Amino acid sequence: MPSDSSLLATQDQVLHRLLSAVFGPDAATSALTVLTIDPALSGTGDTVSRAQVAMALNAALFADLLDRVPTAARYVLSVREAGETIGFDHGALRTIDGQTGDLPGGHQAFGRFLAPLGYEVAALYPLPKLRMTGRAYVQRDLPETIPQFFVSELHVDQLSEGGQAACASVFGASVDPLGEAEWAAFDALSAGGACSFDEAVTALKGALACFGRQHEPPSLTDYEVLLSETGEGAWIATEGNAFNHATTRTADVVALAEELRADGYPMKPSVEISQNGRVRQTAILADKVVRPFREADGAEVPLPVPGSFYEFITRDIDPETGKLDLTFDSGNATGIFAVTRNA
Template sequence: MSKENMGTIEKLVTATLGDDVGRQTLDMLVIDPGLLAQNGDGVSRAAFAMAMNVALFHDLLRRVPSGDAYVADTLARGGRVMFDHGALRSIRFPDGPTGALPAGQDAFTRIFLPLGYEMAAIYPLDRLRMTGRAYRHIDFPEAIPQFFLSELHVDRFDPEFVEAAARIFGTSRDPLDAPTIAMLADFERGATVHFTVAVVALPIILSAFDRQHEPPAFEDYQLLLSRSNEAAWIATEGNGFNHATDRVADVAALSQRLKDEDRPMKERLEISATGRVRQTAFRADSVERPFADGQWRTVPGSFYEFISRDVDPETGRLDLAFDTGNATGIFAMTSAQEGANR
């Protein structure tokens, strides 16, 4: 297909990931035809948001071999992935920014809100000393993936933890440049953005979903790990996609099949208080990450998740909510294993 006949999302994705990888990734996903049909020189916030999510999905599979293998198997069976949501973790200090990066979730709400997302709900994760927030797209709430954005509250830990966190995360840089911030301001005021601007900004936006701070000192990493698996995970993985989630018809049946195939599955299904949202996941794949002493060590990376959502009888629409208990259980997928402490 010529570039002139491509829709906006396909043009953005292939320009960012390359023609072959871009089309392969698009072919993995169920994408609303109304989104794919958008074309022309003007890029809507919804088209940009969907292209961003496609690229983030590709990045997650690149880092999570278990998820990549599952998606390959799904395609071989004639299926596609309904990308339900992605999850991010962030750090919030008691006062001020995180190095040069805006504090906690602010580093991402400055991206999400201009792209048409709104906060749908707050989920206290008190056992983890975190707060989760769901961000849902206003224009295509069921079709564009949500974000589950969590903050770890450094001030809920002891002074030794606070000092180690400051040494690690205080080195954070801000990946967004002035032209990208200006593009987001255009989206925020309701304008469409010219394709030539959007295609330059997309890789810069994607770079925000990464580690912005310097490799941590191993001693500081161990200290964080002794108090919080989640803080230690952010120390090595930063603001990378913690997981991407496949919306499936029957997560219980899928979970049993994957267990029977000896996939690295979570043992127990997480079921929301309403019973309408059911989740499980692969255990996190291990990755090699650098530390300040120049050594590379094995730590938990990201993972791939599965969810089933029922219709909410009060609204007659798909229940797009999350659940504090479910989230706390799913977060355990990145708990450090014995090998991470060596």
């Protein structure tokens, strides 16, 4: 698809200036030129809209995922070499609905600051096989071109007593990365839908800090308990609230999956198809990462575990509305979540 990103990758553009404040001008240029950016997000000056902060957050999270997921970086490089850009559909993260110390439990850990960025919950998606619930957060100003967030939460009270105890041990002393300065910036965005450039930088850095591990490395014993009951809970134990995956919107996910499989990518065996038939998804299996675990004597041991991954989605037009079908599907999500268990 043609790119308008180059229009936004100059020093005087708001998005470029925001991302430069986070990780420097070169990385900002790289992050913006790889994504398809809505021209409505262009602009200069010292007033920043909530939509611009939302897109800057997504661009930064996308860049971070490429740093952590080599197979995703390989795919994105091939897109760039072909002279195309990525249509970034949505990112996903996992949360704990249980004891989380100073961090708000479940989706509220993110909904609390996504709302000032113009996001609202569009729909709930029960995931009973996973003992989870998913929520689709859509950006109200530019719902088709600013990526959604699919925020899932693990219901700890549905685990065994041993599983609940392991969750309390791992997540019960989580910290909250947001402080007074960040909330002042979010409040400014909430009040007027825009804020000063300095407030936008503070809000962006604060939001990014939430996409990490807010607890200490888990003990190996607790991790093994979680792994036996909930692969998703075990994943959160090592990865925290990091971007679980980022998703490219593509015209034909079935054909793309076949091409990638032929190119040697470790693809999910099947394509998930929504009940209405309009949303189709598949993914590359999660890359392995090495994470520290605490042993009984207090020593830390590094072990390989599943990390994040990269997903692909095709969305058709909803004939009733004439607009792109931006919904998700509980069955699709359940199937996609297996990517981190099968890695």
